[in-house]
Amino acid sequence: MELNSVKERVTETSVLIVGAGPCGLALACDLARRGVPAVLVEQAPALFPGSRGKGIQPRTREVLDDLGVGDAVREHGGPAPVGMVWQGGERRGEHHMFRVAAPTDAEPYGEPWLMPQWRTQEILLARLRELGGDVAFSTALTGLAQDADGVTAQLGTGPVRASYLVAADGGRSTVRRALGITMTGETVDPVPMLVADVRIAGAALDRHNWHMMNSEAGYLALCPLPGTADFQLVAQYKEGEPDTTPDGVRAVIAERTHLGAQDVTDVLWSSDFRPRAALADRFRDGRVFLAGDAAHVHSPAGGQGLNTSVQDAYNLGWKLGQVLRHGAPAALLDSYEEERRPVAAEVLGLSTRIHRGEQERGAAAQQLGIGYREGPLSTGRAGVLEAGDRAPDGPAGDRRLFDVFRGPHFTLLAVGTDAPLPEFAGQAARVHRTDACEAYGKGLFLIRPDGYVGWAAEDTAGLAEYAARLGLVPDLRRC
Structure with missing residues (x-):
């Protein structure tokens, strides 16, 4: 990308964060509480509206508590409901989706916590504003150049000069592509999937279970989302492509469940995807860092993507703070890739195995065992x-x-x-x-x-x- 040659007033900051998903918002909160000036930009006009990353693992709950939003997470989320297997319109038995352990002195959170991604982002944005920060929405990055002293990014609103830039702009990262960093990976499952947030007439389906239906057409699940009136729909397609229109979402529910299309009162958001696992070949290029989905893309199975992304931010934030505010050697920042890339690789493998039914959602999925014994700072x-x-x-x-x-x-x-x-x-x-x-x-x-x-x-x-x-x-x- 070439920078606009027209001379414009340059905004200066210590860190420019591109992408206001959970990763970018968590990093902005961490930098704000450290007194590190940061600009957070998002090309969309508002926060992501869907539930996609709904599972918050115990380790991420600890992170969010430290960032000052633990009470809000407890208030607006809830434990995962017990799965209910359906066949032919009848209940066939329960299925526990996650490992649940009693809290202990050492591990205060013993189970995953469900909360739609849009709510997690709202909570983090509210915290960021409490700390004096905000998001510049409808602001796309169109150019990028760096030198020994910093990064100059061209935004739709004008140029920004930053000491460092963090790409938290998702799996199709504009920043990663501008740097020419490739991702190595595989298709986890060739079967396309539909995910949507829907509302269902109150008497048609209870909210006590995570409802799972298998049919000749493919798997379908409806999970009640705590703190809302919504269900998250996930459906696999053995043939054809998902129809993400409201009528298409209603049709697949009517085809594969005992519900009728009329029972789906609202379709709030929908998307289609093919599960893929991919890892960026490197997490750093000079003064630019990749974090979250810009660095690693997961299957949704096991609830690892959002959690790994937030923990990327948690790892990088304090290191940027020490270098920019407390005089730590810039070499400290080398440890970000050295610590986080092996973790991302391990978690990608876990997500893929869970998706393929080769491993259960056990203790490893809770991420409490992640550590850096072999890391350069240990x-x-x-x-x-x-x-x-x-x-x-x-x-x-x-x-x-x-x-x-x-x-x-x-x-x-x-x-x-x-x-x-x-x-x-x-x-x-x-x-x-x-x-x-x-x-x-x-x-x-x-x-x-x-x-x-x-x-x-x-x-x-x-x-x-x-x-x-x-x-x-x-x-x-x-x-």
């Missing part, structure tokens, strides 16, 4: 944890550890040890001591802002050298 081991592990929740006196961690800061956590602790310059890190926590054992743990153990040891030896890589300055004179 150093040491203490107690029962190794650097790179997810930092568990647990009791911390009259508080919870997640309450201690909540916010954009690092936390130096001392568990069951009287080892002297340093103070940190500025507000980038806090220190907390607790007598015991079973999920940690005994030791010192430097918890990253994204809730992973970065450094662990029995004493502070090596802490200063490690902290310098992150833009932290510990005062070790008392240690």
